[in-house]
Amino acid sequence: MAEDLATTLVTALLDLPEREGRGFTCVRRDGSEKSLPWGELKRAARATARALQTSLQVAPGDRVVVILPEPDDFVIAFFGCVFAGAVPVPLASKAPFRAASAYRDHLAHILRASGAKLVLTDQQSAEAAELSMLASELEDSSVTAQAAGSGPQVTVADIDVIGTQAAQVADADAGGDLALPSPDDLCFLQFTSGSTSEPKGVRVLHRNLVANARAFLGPAGLNRTDADVGLSWLPLYHDMGLIGFVLGPVICDISVVLIATERFAKLPRSWLEEISTRGATITFAPNFAYRLVTRRVRERDLARLNLRSLRIAGCGAEPIQADTLVSFAERFAPCGFDPLAFAPCYGMAESTLAISFTRPSDPLAFEWVDSKQLAQGRAVPTPSPPRASTPQTDFTPTADAVVPSVQSQIVDCGQPFPGHEVQVVREDGSVAHDREVGEVWVRGPSVADGYEGVHSPETFDGHGWLHTGDLGYFAEGHLFICGRLKDMIIVNGSNHFPQDIEWLVAGVEGVREGGVVAFGLPGAAGDEVVVVAETRASDAGRVREEASRRVAAEMGVQPSVVAAVPPGTIPKTSSGKIQRRRTKQLYQNGDLSEHANESDPPT
Amino acid sequence: MDTNELLTLFRELASEIAEKDCSNIPADAQVTQLGIDSLGLMELVGTLERELAIRLPEAELAEVRTISDLLGVAAQQLSARRTG
Missing domain, CATH: 3.40.50.12780 (ANL, N-terminal domain)
Incomplete structure (x- = not known):
C-alpha cells in the first residue's frame, strides 16, 4: 500500500474510495444539512474548477481569496480552486459589529500580499463587508499599483453564480482536464491571524500537507480508523479547522461533520x-x-x-x-x-x-x-x-x-x-x-x-x-x-499584534505621538489587553474612553485597562523606540503613575 | 414587548454572557463597550434570537453600533413576525 499513497491533495481526493456514507456532512448557519460524500465532492470540485477556468479565466498559479462562511460552499470552492491549479487564500468574513472599512483594509492588505485578483464570496458576506466599495478604494490607494501592477482590477465573484455555472458544466462535461500538481507545488496560502498591516501568508506545499496529515492522523498521532467521525465548528480559514478537519481527513479518509462556526458562537x-x-x-x-x-x-x-x-x-x-x-x-x-x-x-x-x-x-x-x-x-x-x-x-x-x-x-x-x-x-x-x-x-x-x-x-x-x-x-x-518570545496577545484564540492596537490608539486625539504601548497579561480566560497611553491630564478621561471604544470596534477585543499616563512615562530606547516589555514590567510592579481616574480637573 | 422590556431583557442576557452586572448599561452605549469580545457578541445575538424566537439579519447587524440600534433591529423582526 505504501507506494500507492497519494503525494498531493489532488490525487488524495481523486483516490478516495467512494464508499457508502463516507465524506463531509455540512451543517450550515441556518441548521440545514448538506451532505458531501467523497464522490459528490470530486464531481463538484471538478465542475467548479471548470467554471472558474471558463468564466473567470482562472489560470494555474492564480491566487484566489475565498471568503465563505458556509462549510459546504467553502470546501467545494477550495477544492475547485486546487483542481483548477489555482492557489486558494482562505479569509474570514467580516465579524458583526466590526467596521466594514477596517475589514476592507485588511482584505486589501491580503490582496496585495497574495497578489490575488479574484475574491470568491457569497452575497451575504459581500453585503456585510460592503465589498462593492472595494474596487474604488483599491483604485484610490497604493494597493492597486502594487497588487495589480498594470493588470486587471480585482473581481468579486458570487459563489452561487459559479455554482450555477458549475452545474451546467457538470451536465455538459463531467470530465475535463485537471491540473495535476507536483508535490513541490504551492497548494494554498495560510494567512496567520497576525498583524493587520503586515499580514503574512504561509506557503503550504502539497507535500507539506500530505506529510503533516499522515503524521497527526497516523499511528504517531490520532491513529485514525474507519470508525472515526470527526466533528468541528472551527473556522475553515484557520489551519486547525482547514487542515485538521478538511484537508487531513481527505488525505486520510475520515468522515467529518463540519458545522458553521457561527452556530457554535451563538x-x-x-x-x-x-x-x-x-x-x-x-x-x-x-x-x-x-x-x-x-x-x-x-x-x-x-x-x-x-x-x-x-x-x-x-x-x-x-x-x-x-x-x-x-x-x-x-x-x-x-x-x-x-x-x-x-x-x-x-x-x-x-x-x-x-x-x-x-x-x-x-x-x-x-x-x-x-x-x-x-x-x-x-x-x-x-x-x-x-x-x-x-x-x-x-x-x-x-x-x-x-x-x-x-x-x-x-x-x-x-x-x-x-x-x-x-x-x-x-x-x-x-x-x-x-x-x-x-x-x-x-x-x-x-x-x-x-x-x-x-x-x-x-x-x-x-x-x-x-x-x-x-x-x-x-x-x-x-x-x-x-x-x-514575541509580544503577541492571544484572546479567545485570536492573535493580536500589539502594534495594531498601538496604531489605533495613536490615532486618538490627545494621545502623544509615539506614546502608546499595548501588551497582554495572562488572565483567567487567556490574555487581557492593557493599553498605556501618554496624554495630558485634561485629556485623560476622553482618551481612556475613546481608545477603549476604538480598539473594541476595530479589533473586536475589549482592553481590560487603558492607563492614561503623563508624557514621558513610557520608557524608550536611545533611538526613541518604545520599550514594550519594560513598560509591562513597570505596569505589573505598579510603578506607572497614572492620571487620576476622576473626571477632568478644572484648569 | 415594548422598548423598556426589551432593554431589561437585553441587560439580563448581557450580564450572563459578560459575567458581570450590565443592569445599568444605557441604551445609547456602544455594543462594543459591553466588555464582550466578537465571539461573546455573537453569543449575545444568538441568545436574543432564541429568547425572542426571531432571526436578526446579518446585513442589518452590520449597521448596528449602539444597544438601542440592536434592539431596534430586534423590535423590527418582532413586529414583522406579528404582522407576517
Whole structure:
C-alpha cells in the first residue's frame, strides 16, 4: 500500500474510495444539512474548477481569496480552486459589529500580499463587508499599483453564480482536464491571524500537507480508523479547522461533520450536543472553547448529553491551561466523557499544522514548576500545590522578570512526529539541556515553504529550521510550551499584534505621538489587553474612553485597562523606540503613575 | 414587548454572557463597550434570537453600533413576525 499513497491533495481526493456514507456532512448557519460524500465532492470540485477556468479565466498559479462562511460552499470552492491549479487564500468574513472599512483594509492588505485578483464570496458576506466599495478604494490607494501592477482590477465573484455555472458544466462535461500538481507545488496560502498591516501568508506545499496529515492522523498521532467521525465548528480559514478537519481527513479518509462556526458562537453548548447526537469520535478546539462550554452548559443539559463516543478531544492553537481541561472533565464526567480523550498538542501554520502530539491513550499530563526558576530559564518541578490555594499564573511568559506567583502549571504537549526534528535552542543557537527553557525550533517535511513574498530568515532560517518564536523545554522527550518570545496577545484564540492596537490608539486625539504601548497579561480566560497611553491630564478621561471604544470596534477585543499616563512615562530606547516589555514590567510592579481616574480637573 | 422590556431583557442576557452586572448599561452605549469580545457578541445575538424566537439579519447587524440600534433591529423582526 505504501507506494500507492497519494503525494498531493489532488490525487488524495481523486483516490478516495467512494464508499457508502463516507465524506463531509455540512451543517450550515441556518441548521440545514448538506451532505458531501467523497464522490459528490470530486464531481463538484471538478465542475467548479471548470467554471472558474471558463468564466473567470482562472489560470494555474492564480491566487484566489475565498471568503465563505458556509462549510459546504467553502470546501467545494477550495477544492475547485486546487483542481483548477489555482492557489486558494482562505479569509474570514467580516465579524458583526466590526467596521466594514477596517475589514476592507485588511482584505486589501491580503490582496496585495497574495497578489490575488479574484475574491470568491457569497452575497451575504459581500453585503456585510460592503465589498462593492472595494474596487474604488483599491483604485484610490497604493494597493492597486502594487497588487495589480498594470493588470486587471480585482473581481468579486458570487459563489452561487459559479455554482450555477458549475452545474451546467457538470451536465455538459463531467470530465475535463485537471491540473495535476507536483508535490513541490504551492497548494494554498495560510494567512496567520497576525498583524493587520503586515499580514503574512504561509506557503503550504502539497507535500507539506500530505506529510503533516499522515503524521497527526497516523499511528504517531490520532491513529485514525474507519470508525472515526470527526466533528468541528472551527473556522475553515484557520489551519486547525482547514487542515485538521478538511484537508487531513481527505488525505486520510475520515468522515467529518463540519458545522458553521457561527452556530457554535451563538450557542456554545451546541458543540457538545452535536457530538452527542452524531456519535463523533474526534473533535478539537482551543482552550477557550472548553472553558466556555463548561461555564455555559446547564444542569438539565447534562442529562441529555452522551459524550462516550469521543475518543479524541484535542486542544491546541493557544496556550493550554490544565485547570480548564480538568474542570471540563469533571463537569462532563456524568455524560461519559473520558478524560483520556484529551489530546493537548502544539503546532502552528508555519509547520502546516501540528508539531507535537500526545498519544490518544496517554492521560492528560501537566507539571508544576517553580515560577522564579522558570523566569530564569529552568523548569524545576515542584510538588503540586493544594487545590484551594492556587492563584497560579497558568502560563507565565518566561521572558518577563516579574512572576507574581510561586508555581506555574505547564501542560505536556507530547512528542514530535517521526521524520521531524524538534530542538529547544538557547539564544546563542546552541541546543538547550533537558528542562532548560529556550526557543522551539522544528525541522522536517511539515515545515512550510516560507512566507509569500517575504524573505524572513529570522523564522525560516534557510537550513530547514523553523524558529517558532515560542518558548519551551523538553523533559524526558516530551515537549512543554511555556511562553513566547514575541509580544503577541492571544484572546479567545485570536492573535493580536500589539502594534495594531498601538496604531489605533495613536490615532486618538490627545494621545502623544509615539506614546502608546499595548501588551497582554495572562488572565483567567487567556490574555487581557492593557493599553498605556501618554496624554495630558485634561485629556485623560476622553482618551481612556475613546481608545477603549476604538480598539473594541476595530479589533473586536475589549482592553481590560487603558492607563492614561503623563508624557514621558513610557520608557524608550536611545533611538526613541518604545520599550514594550519594560513598560509591562513597570505596569505589573505598579510603578506607572497614572492620571487620576476622576473626571477632568478644572484648569 | 415594548422598548423598556426589551432593554431589561437585553441587560439580563448581557450580564450572563459578560459575567458581570450590565443592569445599568444605557441604551445609547456602544455594543462594543459591553466588555464582550466578537465571539461573546455573537453569543449575545444568538441568545436574543432564541429568547425572542426571531432571526436578526446579518446585513442589518452590520449597521448596528449602539444597544438601542440592536434592539431596534430586534423590535423590527418582532413586529414583522406579528404582522407576517
